[in-house]
Amino acid sequence: MAKKTAQKKLPGRLAAEIQMPPAEVRFTDELEALAAADQQERPDGWKLSPAAVVDFICGRDGEKIRVPGKRKPVEITRKFIGPRDVIQRCVVTLVGERGLLLVGEPGTAKSMLSELLAVAISGSGSLTIQGTAGTTEDQIRYGWNYAMLLDRGPCPEALVPSPILSGMRAGRIVRFEEVTRCLPEVQDSLISILSERRLMIPELTGEPGSVFAAPGFNLIATANLRDRGVSEMSAALKRRFNFETIAPIADARQEMDLVATAAAAALARPGRQPHIDEALVEHLVTIFRDLRSGRTPEGWQVHRPSTVMSTAEAVAVVTSIAREAAFFPSGFDPLSRLPGHLLGVVIKDDATDRRRLLAYWDGPVKRRAEEGTALWKRLWNQRDQLES
Ligand SMILES: Nc1ncnc2c1ncn2[C@@H]1O[C@H](COP(=O)(O)OP(=O)(O)OP(=O)(O)O)[C@@H](O)[C@H]1O
Ligand SMILES: [Mg+2]
Secondary structure (H helix, E strand, O other): OHHHHHHHHOOHHHHHHOOOOOHHHHOHHHHHHHHHHOOOOOOOOOOOOHHHHHHHHHOOOOOEEOOOOOOOOEEOOOOOOOOHHHHHHHHHHHHOOOEEEEEEOOOOOHHHHHHHHHHHHHOOOOOEEEOOOOOOHHHHOEEEOHHHHHHHOOOHHHEEEOHHHHHHHHOOEEEEEOHHHOOHHHHOHHHHHHHHOEEEOOOOOOHHHEEEOOOOOEEEEEEEOOOOOHHHOOHHHHOOEEEEEOOOOOOHHHHHHHHHHHHHHHHOEOOEOOOOOHHHHHHHHHHHHHHHHOEOOOOOEOOOOOOOOOHHHHHHHHHHHHHHHHHOOOOOOHHHHHHHHHHHHHOOOOOHHHHHHHHHHHHHHHHHHHOOOHHHHHHHOOOHHHHO
16 A cells, blocks of 8 residues: 555655655655644754654544645554554654663564654654664764865865764654664764754864754664663663564554555555455465464464564565466465465574474364364365475
């Protein structure tokens, strides 16, 4: 659905050239409508009021906004499936003087959320640092154009600002993806930026030697619980962030709807509506949830694999199977492809996970098949795919 909006909005050539349009492009209509209707106070440097930011992310339950001069009213779609009060807390944090740290298992939409928050508050989520084991302090603070530095010495023109420095100057939200993948001593260069809201550039003398954050600047970091843990973050840095845990989607029906919608959006092409098999989504999401939680809705215990069975992975599997169906339609049975794809998700770096998946097949899948459900019987009959 989201992709369709983007393609409608972008001029034909551009739409064809961009694989993944940024959120401010996909949701231009919604952002414009919210800004036009927004009667509430906006914090300094913000494009929308806190209430409008929450509406942008959580939707308005189908209520449409009429924009003067535009014929069609605009619906504010629900983009994040989860408790509204979590988003409200995130927004309130960003008005204050602490950064926001979104933590959680992989694939729970932390990055998506940080982009949506940055877009609603600052108009774009492009000021982003991707944390890796090789991230340096220069990438967080500033670097130099060495040719100019040698030629002219340290001068403002030779300075290469980091996204954080640019965000401080412009009063915008900056995103720091996977902050805990950086070395703790590199992470610590954020401490003074977050507490003093000022970045010293000792090489420059005079006024430009210190950059003060303009109103609107703040930091949204994300951290994945499966990578290097938040536990290694220094206590001093932890105190500069409000932590918000993003949990997997609680309701099975909502997760199924999201997986179907996200897969359809990923496959949408102008003038062509992708077909997403409902039974495939239902069975796949049920299997993912059983393996993720270690328990089925019937109350049966399941051995959880070491891999994360994330919603994002479920979207990827449904997208692949639907794509295969589109390219190789003759006699294609989507459900028969599920075990093979599942194996690819489950077996990442622990070979014993295959045994856990087989045990799941010999347990819940077999029992459901024996209870006479036709589609579970078909899945049970595909068991040998898991052994090869
Ligand atoms: N609660 C949710 N609401 C909406 N979409 C979701 C939700 N959970 C997962 N998704 C889907 O998962 C996709 C991937 O999310 P994203 O990459 O933001 O996850 P992440 O938490 O940053 O993962 P990682 O820790 O691996 O970086 C989203 O684009 C969306 O399609
Ligand atoms: Mg992420």
